[in-house]
Amino acid sequence: MSRILAGPLCTMLLGDLGADVIKVERPGRGDDTRGWGPPFDPRGESAYFLSCNRNKRSLTADLAHPGDLRLVSELVSAANVVVDNFLPGTLAKLGLDADEMLAHEKHLIWCTIGGFPDQPMRPGYDFAVQAESGWMSVTGEPAGRPLRTAVALIDVLTGKDAAIAILAALVGGERRSAVERRLIVTLAGTAAAALANVAQNALVSGQEAARWGNAHANLVPYQLFDTADRPIVIAVGSDTQWAAFAAMLGDRALSGDERLATNAGRVVNRDSCVRAVQAALRTAGASEWAARCLRVGVPVGEVRTVLEALSQVAASPLTGVPSSVGGAVHRPPPLLGEHSAEIRARGWG
16 A cells, blocks of 8 residues: 555565565556656556556555445455555544554554654655755765755665565564564655765764765775776775776876875875876776776776666566566556456455
8 A cells, every 4th residue: 555666666576576465556546656757658657657566466446435445454454464655644544553453463564654753744755855864965066066866766775674674574473563563664764774884974073974976985996987988987995906906007106106005095195096097097998997997806887878777687668677686577567456356356365
């Protein structure tokens, strides 16, 4: 019983892993993202909806209608897991009280995905959470404006966090109390945790985190560089890698500079180090540098377009990219209410 991205992505992951997922949608409109286009596929389904709704069956139900409410209540009672992203109290007012059902159904796990843990009645959208969680303040060029990530990454990470919490609760099964089987995962909570090393830098230093653009606050050289034809990322993560990289460049001034032998020294001397690396990399094309780096064990990445990247995986316009958790595609994303008749006739099975 979720919509948009975080909840649907969570349940898609569970479906990839073999769960039988019923998506309960509003009659007529369904999930909001069904209308988030163009682009739309030949069936009229939006690409956005397709991205996070494979391996599900669609049931349309009006929870204000007694018969539909009874059907959904029966499905909940038979289910192992419920996922919703309604505002607090909404489902209880309609007659689906999570706490009551958890008390009666000892096998049931109920996961609610919210926006802000300290403001539970506030709707949560990825963009707004990126703004308030500090993400935008550290994204973009140092002298530029704050930017959001191109992917709704907080929604994606929240969906994954919810799936992890659900799987952990399933391991405990009926040994867990109703309180332990009542899971609440929020976009803001995920966003704060996902600041990771950026958060720790600020906590340890007591200073605001800065925007570094395509560079790294703690590592040098670890950024985007220009080559003779297209940009490339060099990601030196250790002093051993630096030694191999400097030797591969053939710049004796770099390889022989003791100030640059350690990462701490390279961070202190960031500007001169980066300038020298950039000058060397302009002398050949990206693919040549990538090949050289790979031969000496230096992390490297040529900047590709989305279609170039997707050409490297078995992606489908209908079912998206392969499962990131080792799952499989069992069914394409459903049309609105596609499975309503069979579910109403036979219930869960």
